[in-house]
Each structure stands twice: as structure tokens, then as C-alpha cells.
Amino acid sequence: MAAAESTPTAKAGVVKRLITLPLLVLWRAFFWTYDRATWQYDLMVIAILAFVWLTPPSLLGDPAAQGDGLIGWILEKLK
């Protein structure tokens, strides 16, 4: 059994299995077909809001922003 699992064919099978699901998730995130008000939509909204509010404006070179934003406020509070 152990010998069979270490054959090149079995190894390829494991790699294929490990790759298929992440690829499927990535594909579905890029090739978006979900409706609004679904859990997938919620997840995307949370990811976008996290990017907008947690990325320090200085990192993006934002010429109009003032202060470090939410992440700066959190870091300030932690200090």
C-alpha cells in the first residue's frame, strides 16, 4: 500500500487533488456568477471592506487621505 502510494501516478493524483479545490475556488472568485445577498457575496464585500479600511493610505500613496485610518487607530489603541 505504502509502495503504491509513492509511485509517480499516486503522487500525481495527490497533487491533482490538492490543486483542484483551490483552483475551483479561485476560478469562481474571478469568474463571478453569484447573486447579491448570498454568502459568497458577503465574503467578497468583507474582503473589499477589509482592504479599503485596513490598508494604510501611505502604502497606496493616497494624496487625499488624512491620518493612518482604521489600522492606524487600532495600532494606536494597542500601544
Next chain:
Amino acid sequence: MTFTGAIGAICLFPLRAIIAACVALRIHPNVLTFTGVVVNVAAAWALAVGRFVTAGVLMVIANIFDFIDGKVAKELKMESKFGGFWDSVMDRFSDLSLFIGLIVLYARLDSAQYIIITALATMFSVMTSYTRARAESLIDKCKVGFMERPERIVLFMIGAFTNRMAAVLWVILVLSIITVADRIYYTWRELNGSRNVEETLAAEWQQQKARRQQRRVS
């Protein structure tokens, strides 16, 4: 109920009262659409002079008009093909006004980088609408991709109220590029009858799951 569904349901309460008032006053839906554009132009001016909170408030007002016009048309039984066309055209004016407001702002701040980013976001936002309109003249429906107008508008409001317009522009740009690519791919696939990549991956995943279950049983 999902998080975004709950927010939508909460927002619908005050909107119902506004719709009822417009129906009672028998305001023509096309007038509501046009009013929305005028308010959006004012929001664009506020963006151009860097008054983000004012711009955010104006965008909320403008988009109330934009949201209710269709509903009022339905209630007043004034739905028409021209109404739909007028709404779509005015939407483009509204979108482009906001982007121009931001371009003026970044020009005043001497930020060539963000002028380019805003211009690219403008281009791909227009292309998002255009690819769908053109695709739907060839195929039945092309409603794929995340970054449509409502998402763009809500992002603009978030950017204005929280003064994070640069991050919002990056999100709009990247997701609009992906949406345009999605729509081109989807239309190509529908017209050529090719197999979806997702179907192939999903079939592979199902096969792997079935094999695992079979192994567990044996």
C-alpha cells in the same frame, strides 16, 4: 439572511416612504432620473474640491432618485422602453461625472499616479456596461462579474465618507478589469459552445470526491 441582504432590507424601509410620496405627487420617473444626475454632478463638484463628506451625502441623495425611478414608474404604470434607455444613459453621465470630479481633485493635488488610476477605472467602468450591452445584443444574458454599477456607487460612498478614495479606486479598477474579462470570456463561450473551465474543475473535484468515498467504503 445574509449580511448584505439585511442591510438592503433596512435601507428599503425609508425608500418605500419616498416612493409612496413620489407616487402620490405623480412625479414623472424620467424627471426623477434626471434629478439624480444633477445631484450627482453636484457630488462630483464636491469631490473635485475635496469635500468628501458633502460628496458622500450628495451621492446618497442622488442614488435615492436613481433607485426609486424604476419603482415609481412601475407604481404609476409608466414603464416604457424609452424610460429604460434614458435611465441607462443618465447612469453613464452620473458615473462619468464622479470620475471627472476625482480626476480634477487629483490634478489639483498634483498626483499624476492617481489621475492615471482614475482614468483607467473610468475606462473599465464604461467597458463593464458596454460589454454587457453589446453581449446582450448577441446572446440572451451576460450578467457575470462582480463590479457592476451598484457596487461601484456604494464603494464611492464608502470612499467619500471614510476618506479612503484611493483604496476604493484600486478596488474599482482591479474588479472592473476582471468583470470586463469575465464578460468577454462568457460571451465567447456562449457563442462558441465551449466547455466552461469551472465545469471541468467541478467535474474533476466531484470525481475525486467519489473516488475518496469509494476508497473509504472498501
